[in-house]
Amino acid sequence: MTVEKLNRQRVVHLLDAFARGDIETALSCCTDDVDFLTHAPIDVLPHMVPRHGKQELRELWQTIWSRYSEIRYKAPHILAEGEAVATYMHAYFRKRSNDRVVQFDMAVFYSFRGGLVAEIREIIDSYDLVQQVLEREIGPLITGARVD
Amino acid sequence: MTEHSLWRFSRALHRAINDRDFRDIEALIDEDVEWALYGPIDMFPFFGARQGRDAVLDVIRQLADNFHVRRFDRESIMLGVDSAASMLRYSLTALDSNKPISLRVAQFAQFKAGKLVSMRVLIDTFDLVEQALGRAIHLP
Numbered sequence: 001m002t003v004e005k006l007n008r009q010r011v012v013h014l015l016d017a018f019a020r021g022d023i024e025t026a027l028s029c030c031t032d033d034v035d036f037l038t039h040a041p042i043d044v045l046p047h048m049v050p051r052h053g054k055q056e057l058r059e060l061w062q063t064i065w066s067r068y069s070e071i072r073y074k075a076p077h078i079l080a081e082g083e084a085v086a087t088y089m090h091a092y093f094r095k096r097s098n099d100r101v102v103q104f105d106m107a108v109f110y111s112f113r114g115g116l117v118a119e120i121r122e123i124i125d126s127y128d129l130v131q132q133v134l135e136r137e138i139g140p141l142i143t144g145a146r147v148d
Numbered sequence: 149m150t151e152h153s154l155w156r157f158s159r160a161l162h163r164a165i166n167d168r169d170f171r172d173i174e175a176l177i178d179e180d181v182e183w184a185l186y187g188p189i190d191m192f193p194f195f196g197a198r199q200g201r202d203a204v205l206d207v208i209r210q211l212a213d214n215f216h217v218r219r220f221d222r223e224s225i226m227l228g229v230d231s232a233a234s235m236l237r238y239s240l241t242a243l244d245s246n247k248p249i250s251l252r253v254a255q256f257a258q259f260k261a262g263k264l265v266s267m268r269v270l271i272d273t274f275d276l277v278e279q280a281l282g283r284a285i286h287l288p
Contacts, residue, residue, distance in 0.1 A: 039252055039272035044287050077256045077268070079233040081226040086233035088256045088268055105186060107254030107270045109224045109235050121224065121235060123254040125186040127273035134287065139190060142277070142285060 004080035031118045038122035070094035083112040102132045153259040154232040178263040187273040216241040
């Protein structure tokens, strides 16, 4: 099996573990010094700060699971080349607070070292994500109109 | 070894945006292309999903009307036989305000016979909106 196929399987394994809430198995796919970076407004999503190392990533994933009761992914595009894998995903997170589903697309780029994920970089349509998390339109806040 | 379709497409796209030369890009887009560039369409009408070459060319023309690409760096790239995924950092100038805009962009492209048949683009859109506004958005 090529390294690309292996790494692709490893990413799917990590995602499957995370989606069933098995954080320790997901973490076992990562290096001790795994580096995580997403691009999102941290005043609204304070848990989305950069994370370095397994413990910080564990805390992030535990925070996500404390807020969402169900997490699902579909990954229509997975590309692997050498020690890197890119995934384009449709993500569905069900809020514990009211059962509403936050639905968004995300791009995640993984870098591998020694068969383990050493780096995770995410890009999300963050404007839409914030609106769904807050359950309100941002547009009126920008234009200064009264928000109902 | 032939050049990957991504490189031809990328050169043609930047020529279209910066020089308003759309001839090469038109030839590299499949008639039935599927295109999605997600973001707030009320602020940026070129965002959204498009189907077909003419609709995509219209988006590229709107990008050319609004932005100049000063620089772009590919931070990560994966090439498949007929596909490509990349994470890029773009430095743009908004033409209406002359404001600099810096963006991280994820692109997932698929090609068939050298032509683009699918493109999905994700951007940190909250950051883009704040840069376009020139101020932070204060949320409740």
